[in-house]
Amino acid sequence: DAKTTQPTSMDCAEGRAANLPCNHSTISGNEYVYWYRQIHSQGPQYIIHGLKNNETNEMASLIITEDRKSSTLILPHATLRDTAVYYCITRGGSNYKLTFGKGTLLTVNP
Amino acid sequence: DAEITQSPRHKITETGRQVTLACHQTWNHNNMFWYRQDLGHGLRLIHYSYGVHDTNKGEVSDGYSVSRSNTEDLPLTLESAASSQTSVYFCASSVMISGYEQFFGPGTRLTVL
Numbered sequence: 001d002a003k004t005t006q007p008t009s010m011d012c013a014e015g016r017a018a019n020l021p022c023n024h025s026t027i028s029g030n031e032y033v034y035w036y037r038q039i040h041s042q043g044p045q046y047i048i049h050g051l052k053n054n055e056t057n058e059m060a061s062l063i064i065t066e067d068r069k070s071s072t073l074i075l076p077h078a079t080l081r082d083t084a085v086y087y088c089i090t091r092g093g094s095n096y097k098l099t100f101g102k103g104t105l106l107t108v109n110p
Numbered sequence: 111d112a113e114i115t116q117s118p119r120h121k122i123t124e125t126g127r128q129v130t131l132a133c134h135q136t137w138n139h140n141n142m143f144w145y146r147q148d149l150g151h152g153l154r155l156i157h158y159s160y161g162v163h164d165t166n167k168g169e170v171s172d173g174y175s176v177s178r179s180n181t182e183d184l185p186l187t188l189e190s191a192a193s194s195q196t197s198v199y200f201c202a203s204s205v206m207i208s209g210y211e212q213f214f215g216p217g218t219r220l221t222v223l
Contacts, residue, residue, distance in 0.1 A: 004139045034211070043214030044153065045202050088151075096160065096204060097168070100153040100210060 001069060002027040002090040009105040012082075018075040020104055022088030031092030035073045038086040038103070045089065047073065064092040078108045113137075116215040124223055129188040131218050133201030141204040142184040143212065144176065146169075146197040153200065154199050159184055191222045 002055055005023040012018040026035065035047040046064045050071070059079055061074040082089045089102040114128050114135040132143065132212030145159040145168075149152050159178040165176050173195060175187045188195055202212040 036211075038116050041217075043202070043217055044212075046211035046213070051210065062146070097155055097158060099155070102144075 002031055004088045004090060004101055005049050006086075006101065006104045009107070011073075011107050011109055012078045014080060015077055016079040018073075018082065018106055018108070020073040020075075020086050020088075020106060021070065022073070023070045024088070024090050027068050027090050027094060029057065032088045033062065033071050034089045034091060034098065035062065036087045036089065036100075037082075037100075038087070039081075039084045046101075047086075067108055069072050075106075077102070078106075080108050080110065082106065083108045097110075114158075114203055114213055114215040116199075116218050118218060119216065120219045122221045122223065124193060125193060127191050129191050129220065131186045131188075131199055131201075131220070132156075133184050133186065133215060134182055135203040135213075135215075136182065137203060137213070138181055139203035139205050139213075141212075142178070143202040143204075144174070144186045145200045145202065146170065146195075147200060147217075148197050156186065156199075157184075167187050188216060188220075193222050196220060196222045199209070203222065 002024045032049050034049040036044040038044045049061045064071045085103040117132045117181050118141040142162045143158040145153040147153045154170045156174050160167050162169040200217050204212040
């Protein structure tokens, strides 16, 4: 799985969009990009995943660059409950394992 | 509703004792995983299974074992608990289809004295 690079921490004002970047420059053609988050003391929670196209669900949007070397997770209207560590992970083919890095601590401020 | 549960949620044990942490899922998922989480290390994979009677070592498997006798359960055993195994343990499961997410349990906080 490709190595991912994320900022250690970010701040966002409540009600504003939170844009979390991730670099995965060595991603291969069959690798998906996954985003998970972990709210303090809880198990990680799946947010969204994508392969090539941009994706949107009820929680977030995922924008993947055309060369697939980076992506951005967008929380359109961040709330205080979105304060968490956000993990960007790549996974491909029949390898179902996830390798978690340090992630980005997003703090949503009132 | 389908779910994934872990028990116990908290456990205190002594060095050298055998400990078993339970993980049970009702989604009928083929894939099951055990992770540990420590400050400064994030989540690290201990063992995983892609089906009944299948088990595989992850990146930090020393001192741990698992067995998969049915689809629903993947118990994690610490053969002889060590203080270095004090951690929070998470179990997860997923379907055997490319692109599907892992669902995580609530975690077990284990303290080895």
